[in-house]
Amino acid sequence: MTLFSAPSDPWSHRTRIVLAEKGISIDIVSVEAGRFPEDLLDLNPYHSVPTLVDRDLVLYDSRVIIEYLDERFPHPPLMPVDPVTRAQFRLALYRIERDWYSLARQIDAEPDKKQTVKLKKILRDTILQSTDLFKVKPFFLSDACLIMRSTCRRRRSRSRGTRN
Numbered sequence: 001m002t003l004f005s006a007p008s009d010p011w012s013h014r015t016r017i018v019l020a021e022k023g024i025s026i027d028i029v030s031v032e033a034g035r036f037p038e039d040l041l042d043l044n045p046y047h048s049v050p051t052l053v054d055r056d057l058v059l060y061d062s063r064v065i066i067e068y069l070d071e072r073f074p075h076p077p078l079m080p081v082d083p084v085t086r087a088q089f090r091l092a093l094y095r096i097e098r099d100w101y102s103l104a105r106q107i108d109a110e111p112d113k114k115q116t117v118k119l120k121k122i123l124r125d126t127i128l129q130s131t132d133l134f135k136v137k138p139f140f141l142s143d144a145c146l147i148m149r150s151t152c153r154r155r156r157s158r159s160r161g162t163r164n
């Protein structure tokens with residue numbers, strides 16, 4: 001399995017968090033935005049990263065890739081079990097995509113430095129406004145939200161010099 005991924009691309013990052021959490025071994029092809037290799041351009045009509053190649057299957061769009069990985073490698077499961085929490089989880093992802101990722105995209109595309117500083121401040125403020133959401137439960141949304149939980153756990157173990 002191969003993942004085309006860009007080092008500063010948040011959509012590639014979230015795909016790689018899922019790969020790491022599930023312990024999936026994969027070849028990572030690191031590409032630079034705007035300088036994609038021919039094989040990636042041939043595989044993906046939208047010319048975007050992340051792009052996953054699993055034998056004959058080619059997937060693009062991080063959400064599509066992440067859902068495929070979660071179904072193909074079910075352990076540990078990243079989605080909660082009950083429909084209400086699943087829906088809340090999807091809604092939270094949708095809001096993060098609309099409110100945070102859209103700003104990240106604008107920052108990336110903005111040529112003017114002053115405007116970039118402004119946009120970064122808006123993004124920082126938007127994230128800070130959400131801190132109450134993170135305080136509601138010990139981990140984002142619920143105990144079932146494994147992506148956040150494992151990321152936090154991984155960071156803690158790293159700072160303690162242990163891994164679990």
Ligand SMILES: N[C@@H](CCC(=O)N[C@@H](CS)C(=O)NCC(=O)O)C(=O)O
Pocket residue numbers: 006009011033034035047048049050060061062063
């Ligand atoms: N909704 C897509 C967004 C992917 C996306 O916009 N990726 C950017 C990251 S740089 C990209 O590949 N842009 C095309 C380019 O830079 O040429 C996803 O979730 O994968």
